[in-house]
Amino acid sequence: MTVHEALRYTKIPLTHGEGELPAVGFGTLIPNSAATEQATKVALDVGFRHLDCAERYRNEDAVGSAMQEMFKSGAIKREEVFVTTKLWNTNHRPERVRSAFEASCRRLQVDYVDCYLIHTPFAFQPGDEQDPRDEHGQVIYDREVTLLETWQALERLVDDGRCKSIGLSDISLEKLKEIFAPARIKPSVVQVESHPYLPEWELLDFCREHGIVMQAFAALGHGLEPSVLQDPVITAIAQHAQKTPAQVSLAWAVQRGTAFLTTSTNRSRIQENFDISSLPEDAMEEIKEHVTTTVRFNQVVKTGVPGFIPQTKAN
Template identity: 65%
Template sequence: MTYEAFHDTLRDTRLPLNNGAGAMPAVGFGTLFRDLSTTTDAVKCALETGFRHFDCAERYRNEAQIGEAFRQMFAADTVRREDMFITTKLWNTNHRPERVKPAFEASCQRLGTDYIDCYLIHTPFAFKAGDDQDPRDVFGHVLYDGEVRLIDTWRALESLVDEGRCKSIGLSDITLEALKEIVAAARIKPAVVQIESHPYLPEWEMLDFCKAHGIILLAFAPLGHGMTPNVLDDAVLTGIARRVGKTPAQVALAWAVQRGTAFLTTSATPGHIQENIDIDTLPVRAMQEIKDDIATRIRFNSVVETGVPGFIPQTHKR
C-alpha cells in the first residue's frame, strides 16, 4: 500500500543551516551500499521518488557512480542541481590540513558538482596520511596520526567555506564532549552533526546542545540498521504503526523529523525507497509514547570509539 497521494508536509521539512547558506531537507538518502554496482540505479530511483538530500563520502568508494546518476538525471531535466543538497565527507587519512582541499576537490570531481552543500569530517580520528584508507600495522592495529589535531583539520574546512565552493561544514561520528570543544574554538561553527540515532539511541542531550547552537543533528541508522534488538519490532512502534496505518519504519522516521532532526536511510530496493519517504505527522500522543515508553538503550556502531566504521552485532540490551 502506498500513501503518497495523502501525504502531509512532514516529508518536505527543511532545516535551516546556521550560517545562512540555505536549508537541509530533513529526509535524506544515504549512499553506503554493500554492492557498489547498485549505486547509480538506487540514486536515480531515490531522485525519481522525491529525495533531494544525498549523503556521500570518499570512504564509500562510489562517488563516481553517484555522480553518474546525478549526470543522467540532470541531462533528463528530472532535477536541477540547485534543488539538491549534497553532503560528502573527508576521510580519516586526509586530516592533515594540506590534504583537505585536494580531497574536497577530488570528491567534487567524482560527484560531478562545482560545489558541495555540506562537507563533514567523517570521524574525529586522524589515521596515518596516505592513499590506504585503512592503514594498519603488521598486527592489524589501526595506524593513527598523532601529529594532527581535530581543530587543525577544522580550520582547513573553514578555509573551504571562505573560498565559496563549500556552503557549510560539520562533523560526523563525534561525541558531545568533542563537539563542545570544536564549537568553542571554531571561527565558523559546525552546521551539521551526523551521528547514529534512533528510538533506542535518542541522543537527547546531543540534540538539546545542537538546537541551542543552531546545529542540525543528522541521524544515520534511524531504523536501527536491522540489528538485534530490532528497533522496528519494538512494541511501542508497532502499536503506533497499527493505529496510524503506517509501517514501524515510517513511524520511526516521522518521529525523527518531528523531534527536529534530519535522517538518512539507504536502500537499493524501490519499494523501501518509496516507504522511507512516505512519512506523515504523528499524533502528539504517539511522540510522547516513544519518548516515555521505550526504555531500551543501545549503540550499534562503535565508530565513535575508534574511527573505524562498523555495525557490531548485539545480543543483549543495556
C-alpha cells in the same frame, strides 16, 4: 524549521551555512557501484533531495553519474539537490584537505558541495590506504594533527565558496564542544547514529541551543538486533496510525527536530522511507517515555573505524 504535514518535504535552515537541509535524506553507503547508481536514481525519482556521500564509501563516481543522468533528463536541477560528502580519516592534515575535497567534487561531478563533514574525529596515518594497520592489525593513528587544525582547513574551503557548509560526523558531545568553542565558522550539521533506541537527547539539546542540525544515520537501527522496528511501542503506534514501523520511526526523527538518513536498493522500501507524515503528539510522547531499550549499534565513535556490531539481545 518548516515542518510540513507531509514530513517528507521538511527543510531545516542552516544557521551556520548556506541554504536549507532536507530533513529526509538518502544515504549512499552501498557496496556495489552499479547498485549505488541505480538506487540513487530511484531515490531522486521518488523525491529525495538530499544525498549523503563519502570518500570512504568508494562510490562517489556512481552517485555523480546518477545525478548527472537525472539533471540531463530535466527531471531535477542541481540546485534542488543537497549534496553532502565527507573527508576521510587519512586526509586530516590541513595540506591534504583541499585535494581530498576537490577529488570528491570531481567524482561527484559537481562544482560545489552543500555540506562537507569530517567523517570521524580520528586522524589516521596519511596516505592512499584508507584503513592503515600495523603488523598487529591495529589502526595507525596520526598524532601530528589536531581536530581543530583539520576544522580550520574546512573553514578555508567555505571561504573559497565551493563548500556551502561544514560539519562533523561520528562525534561525541564532548568533542563537538571542543570544536564549537574556538571555531570561526561553527558546525552546521552533526551526523551521528540516532534512533528510538539511541535518541541522543543531550546532544540534540546542545545542537538546538547552538543552531546546529543533528542528523541521524542508522535511523532504523540498521536492521540489527534488538530491532527498533519490532519494538512493541513502535509497532502499536504503527498499527494505530496505519503506518509501517519504519515510517513511525522516521516521522519521530523529523518531528523532534532532527534530519535522518536511510539507505536501500529496493524501490518500494525507498518509497516507504520517503512517504512519511506527522504523528500525533501523544505518539511522540509515548515513544519518548515508553521505549526503554538503549543500544548503540556502531562503535565508530570510539575508534574511528566504521562498522556495525551485531547484537543479540537488548541491553
